[in-house]
Amino acid sequence: xxxxxxxxxxxxxxxxxxxxxxxxxxxxxxxxxxxxxxxxxxxxxxxxxxxxxxxxxxxxxxxxxxxxxxxxxxxxxxxxxxxxxxxxxxxxxxxxxxxxxxxxxxxxxxxxxxxxxxxxxxxxxxxxxxxxxxxxxxxxxxxxxxxxxxxxxxxxxxxxxxxxxxxxxxxxxxxxxxxxxxxxxxxxxxxxxxxxxxxxxxxxxxxxxxxxxxxxxxxxxxxxxxxxxxxxxxxxxxxxxxxxxxxxxxxxxxxxxxxxxxxxxxxxxxxxxxxxxxxxxxxxxxxxxxxxxxxxxxxxxxxxxxxxxxxxxxxxxxxxxxxxxxxxxxxxxxxxxxxxxxxxxxxxxxxxxxxxxxxxxxxxxxxxxxxxxxxxxxxxxxxxxxxxxxxxxxxxxxxxxxxxxxxxxxxxxxxxxxxxxxxxxxxxxxxxxxxxxxxxxxxxxxxxxxxxxxxxxxxxxxxxxxxxxxxxxxxxxxxxxxxxxxxxxxxxxxxxxxxxxxxxxxxxxxxxxxxxxxxxxxxxxxxxxxxxxxxxxxxxxxxxxxxxxxxxxxxxxxxxxxxxxxxxxxxxxxxxxxxxxxxxxxxxxxxxxxxxxxxxxxxxxxxxxxxxxxxxxxxxxxxxxxxxxxxxxxxxxxxxxxxxxxxxxxxxxxxxxxxxxxxxxxxxxxxxxxxxxxxxxxxxxxxxxxxxxxxxxxxxxxxxxxxxxxxxxxxxxxxxxxxxxxxxxxxxxxxxxxxxxxxxxxxxxxxxxxxxxxxxxxxxxxxxxxxxxxxxxxxxxxxxxxxxxxxxxxxxxxxxxxxxxxxxxxxxxxxxxxxxxxxxxxxxxxxxxxxxxxxxxxxxxxxxxxxxxxxxxxxxx
Amino acid sequence: xxxxxxxxxxxxxxxxxxxxxxxxxxxxxxxxxxxxxxxxxxxxxxxxxxxxxxxxxxxxxxxxxxxxxxxxxxxxxxxxxxxxxxxxxxxxxxxxxxxxxxxxxxxx
Numbered sequence: 001x002x003x004x005x006x007x008x009x010x011x012x013x014x015x016x017x018x019x020x021x022x023x024x025x026x027x028x029x030x031x032x033x034x035x036x037x038x039x040x041x042x043x044x045x046x047x048x049x050x051x052x053x054x055x056x057x058x059x060x061x062x063x064x065x066x067x068x069x070x071x072x073x074x075x076x077x078x079x080x081x082x083x084x085x086x087x088x089x090x091x092x093x094x095x096x097x098x099x100x101x102x103x104x105x106x107x108x109x110x111x112x113x114x115x116x117x118x119x120x121x122x123x124x125x126x127x128x129x130x131x132x133x134x135x136x137x138x139x140x141x142x143x144x145x146x147x148x149x150x151x152x153x154x155x156x157x158x159x160x161x162x163x164x165x166x167x168x169x170x171x172x173x174x175x176x177x178x179x180x181x182x183x184x185x186x187x188x189x190x191x192x193x194x195x196x197x198x199x200x201x202x203x204x205x206x207x208x209x210x211x212x213x214x215x216x217x218x219x220x221x222x223x224x225x226x227x228x229x230x231x232x233x234x235x236x237x238x239x240x241x242x243x244x245x246x247x248x249x250x251x252x253x254x255x256x257x258x259x260x261x262x263x264x265x266x267x268x269x270x271x272x273x274x275x276x277x278x279x280x281x282x283x284x285x286x287x288x289x290x291x292x293x294x295x296x297x298x299x300x301x302x303x304x305x306x307x308x309x310x311x312x313x314x315x316x317x318x319x320x321x322x323x324x325x326x327x328x329x330x331x332x333x334x335x336x337x338x339x340x341x342x343x344x345x346x347x348x349x350x351x352x353x354x355x356x357x358x359x360x361x362x363x364x365x366x367x368x369x370x371x372x373x374x375x376x377x378x379x380x381x382x383x384x385x386x387x388x389x390x391x392x393x394x395x396x397x398x399x400x401x402x403x404x405x406x407x408x409x410x411x412x413x414x415x416x417x418x419x420x421x422x423x424x425x426x427x428x429x430x431x432x433x434x435x436x437x438x439x440x441x442x443x444x445x446x447x448x449x450x451x452x453x454x455x456x457x458x459x460x461x462x463x464x465x466x467x468x469x470x471x472x473x474x475x476x477x478x479x480x481x482x483x484x485x486x487x488x489x490x491x492x493x494x495x496x497x498x499x500x501x502x503x504x505x506x507x508x509x510x511x512x513x514x515x516x517x518x519x520x521x522x523x524x525x526x527x528x529x530x531x532x533x534x535x536x537x538x539x540x541x542x543x544x545x546x547x548x549x550x551x552x553x554x555x556x557x558x559x560x561x562x563x564x565x566x567x568x569x570x571x572x573x574x575x576x577x578x579x580x581x582x583x584x585x586x587x588x589x590x591x592x593x594x595x596x597x598x599x600x601x602x603x604x605x606x607x608x609x610x611x612x613x614x615x616x617x618x619x620x621x622x623x624x625x626x627x628x629x630x631x632x633x634x635x636x637x638x639x640x641x642x643x644x645x646x647x648x649x650x651x652x653x654x655x656x657x658x659x660x661x662x663x664x665x666x667x668x669x670x671x672x673x674x675x676x677x678x679x680x681x682x683x684x685x686x687x688x689x690x691x692x693x694x695x696x697x698x699x700x701x702x703x704x705x706x707x708x709x710x711x712x713x714x715x716x717x718x719x720x721x722x723x724x725x726x727x728x729x730x731x732x733x734x735x736x737x738x739x740x741x742x743x744x745x746x747x748x749x750x751x752x753x754x755x756x757x758x759x760x761x762x763x764x765x766x767x768x769x770x771x772x773x774x775x776x777x778x779x780x781x782x783x784x785x786x787x788x789x790x791x792x793x794x795x796x797x798x799x800x801x802x803x804x805x806x807x808x809x810x811x812x813x814x815x816x817x818x819x820x821x822x823x824x825x826x827x828x829x830x831x832x833x834x835x836x837x838x839x840x841x842x843x844x845x846x847x848x849x850x851x852x853x854x855x856x857x858x859x860x861x
Numbered sequence: 862x863x864x865x866x867x868x869x870x871x872x873x874x875x876x877x878x879x880x881x882x883x884x885x886x887x888x889x890x891x892x893x894x895x896x897x898x899x900x901x902x903x904x905x906x907x908x909x910x911x912x913x914x915x916x917x918x919x920x921x922x923x924x925x926x927x928x929x930x931x932x933x934x935x936x937x938x939x940x941x942x943x944x945x946x947x948x949x950x951x952x953x954x955x956x957x958x959x960x961x962x963x964x965x966x967x968x969x
Contacts (some may be wrong), residue, residue: 015924018906022934023930043903047903047904048904328883
């Protein structure tokens with residue numbers, strides 16, 4: 001019982017209260033006996049739990065409430081420490097600053113990616129309808145639905161409130177002198193502005209897209225076609241000339257679509273202008289990105305099943321097509337299919353960057369922890385004296401945390417400055433238009449504040465507890481040494497830091513290697529020096545004239561018209577060698593003309609002679625994969641018959657060696673190239689020119705002159721095939737650049753920490769070095785001794801880092817069907833790189849120390 | 862401050878301290894009061910009142926007089942200060958004045 005009393009009772013009151021209680025106990029014991037007295041005593045002790053008796057933690061008589069003064073004092077001390085140990089503080093601040101800059105940039109990036117499509121007011125109820133086509137055993141997912149799906153869903157299912165279809169295309173737009181090809185041209189339903197929250201500056205959102213041949217343009221386009229002063233008079237009612245055959249009336253001016261929209265447009269034309277708007281549409285052409293608005297809280301899976309059940313009935317039990325429902329705000333990050341109306345990203349990339357950002361900030365924090373604990377010997381005396389003077393452990397922890405908060409605060413301020421400098425660079429690397437709005441938006445300041453607090457804690461907590469825990473006596477008797485556990489932890493942390501750095505280095509090298517592998521890979525055709533000129537349906541009558549004119553140029557070896565560029569043949573249709581539904585096979589195909597094989601330099605295995613003048617009939621050239629797919633040898637395939645478009649028969653006249661006609665992510669698929677007198681309209685899309693010339697600019701000029709002479713309706717445009725190929729690996733390119741930069745930073749921050757540690761240990765061991773030198777050790781001996789400890793840690797981190805990177809990058813490479821190997825060369829390069837850089841870092845201090853005159857060091861004692 | 866106010870129970874304790882003179886400490890005050898008002902009082906209530914009165918400067922105290930009953934611990938003896946005595950007098954005269962103004966009681 002007395003113990004309970006002692007527990008809560010303050011020292012000041014303890015004696016008298018306890019005395020009183022004991023006296024009462026005696027009286028009770030005398031009068032009423034032992035049992036009663038005990039009970040009464042217990043009762044009294046409990047009753048004495050009253051304010052007058054409590055311990056008051058903050059003011060227990062000896063200490064005054066002086067926290068404000070103490071905080072000021074700590075700040076002052078932190079500032080003095082900062083100026084006195086300038087280099088040490090600089091290392092910390094630089095590391096943390098760079099860490100914060102990276103982390104904030106990555107935060108901005110991730111935040112931007114996550115914010116996509118969040119601005120749509122109806123986003124919770126908006127879904128898009130991807131299609132999956134089934135042909136025999138193959139199935140083909142596509143983001144675009146057929147034109148009948150929207151109306152059909154709205155008519156048959158009460159859950160579907162409304163729909164909007166988007167048909168992206170490209171048009172040549174002309175107004176007075178301004179002519180340009182516009183790629184972000186979308187035909188869409190009049191419900192566009194109702195479902196999707198894009199804003200109109202001029203015009204009526206509900207009626208703007210109702211009438212045929214009406215078009216809404218964005219601010220940018222208004223500026224482009226109507227000049228700087230477009231705002232001075234209304235643009236409504238002005239006419240635009242499209243493809244030199246139609247006149248569309250402007251019925252609205254829209255705000256530019258926000259950066260974080262997966263739908264990007266410059267022109268919106270009314271869907272009613274399209275011929276297909278007149279009919280209900282069928283399941284033949286899936287080219288319409290469709291969004292539906294559902295009743296809130298619809299059960300998506302149930303509705304999807306219902307729709308597909310009904311479709312099954314409609315197709316007599318066989319389901320050639322399956323309709324999906326995908327939430328609108330999921331499209332940007334979680335959709336493997338391209339929509340064709342704007343940028344797409346991948347949630348994985350976002351995770352990768354978030355991970356890298358975290359790692360870098362952790363590396364910076366580890367620097368702080370290592371340097372702070374390594375200096376514990378110096379600070380131990382301070383801690384001891386403070387404790388003797390009566391500082392509680394809590395106060396010491398507060399002091400050390402205060403220091404880390406101070407350092408971090410300085411870093412955050414510096415980081416804000418640096419971010420303003422480097423934002424444009426980051427934007428160009430990440431291909432984004434991010435902005436820093438420190439003052440207009442609460443989010444970023446809040447984020448920086450959180451970073452400040454959490455880094456101070458993360459970096460400061462361990463040193464604070466470790467340093468404040470020293471025993472007074474040990475410290476003041478001077479028998480203090482770095483504890484074994486402390487230095488062990490430091491070693492582990494250094495290993496951790498360098499492992500991360502090594503992983504990033506290896507990742508950079510592997511990505512770089514893969515990209516150069518892709519660039520140098522023999523694609524099976526000659527991609528250099530081929531330029532391609534896009535054509536459209538109206539060019540058709542002039543194509544032959546154009547070809548002849550170009551071929552007459554000395555610098556042009558050959559020309560060829562084709563449906564799709566050989567770098568990305570993605571169009572698929574059904575082919576069959578026998579009649580009957582079950583024999584239909586989905587295959588990639590592209591239109592070619594007689595000069596195709598020669599222009600591209602494809603290697604012909606069998607046949608290859610196309611009729612000089614196009615005959616009525618289709619003629620096919622297969623690649624090897626296609627031939628073996630149908631079970632033919634290359635020679636055996638010649639003369640076989642095939643059915644295309646499910647209606648027209650033709651003869652196989654040649655087989656070419658497999659070439660890469662799509663990205664190297666993909667295995668080479670069976671491919672059918674066809675030639676015909678009357679190719680479908682979408683067959684003639686590109687004119688390829690093989691240029692053999694020394695003066696490339698001159699040739700290009702001639703090519704342009706001929707073009708403008710013949711093709712009056714279409715401005716001249718050209719593209720190098722090689723560029724086009726490169727652009728299909730743009731994502732990887734960006735990734736490699738960004739990861740490269742971040743790994744450089746990680747290494748740099750890690751080395752900063754290493755530098756700090758080395759300079760600290762050499763400083764500590766300067767006497768030892770002096771004595772060794774006196775005893776005859778050579779400079780190289782001493783450098784060896786000094787760097788030995790760290791070299792071991794770096795070696796361990798190399799082993800950990802490379803093996804981790806090997807697995808991670810192995811996974812990444814799996815996304816490529818044709819890939820390089822992570823060979824010994826990569827690992828050796830990373831190893832020597834890391835060892836080299838870290839030895840270089842260490843040598844600064846160790847060489848300096850080794851060269852010192854031992855007399856200088858030893859004299860001072 | 863309301864330090865000049867004297868609560869009902871505090872007044873009793875203060876008076877008891879005055880009566881007990883040099884022998885006033887928590888336990889003696891408790892026994893004295895229990896005798897007078899014929900009701901048990903918990904020691905902690907006495908403590909509270911005494912410390913309050915001390916804070917209000919109606920009492921001052923000193924530590925003294927260890928006895929064997931207390932296991933050798935000292936007692937805190939309380940003495941009324943002059944402000945304490947004045948407060949009692951003031952209260953009494955206030956009561957008297959008001960008492961006389963009550964017709965039924967003062968005439969009877």
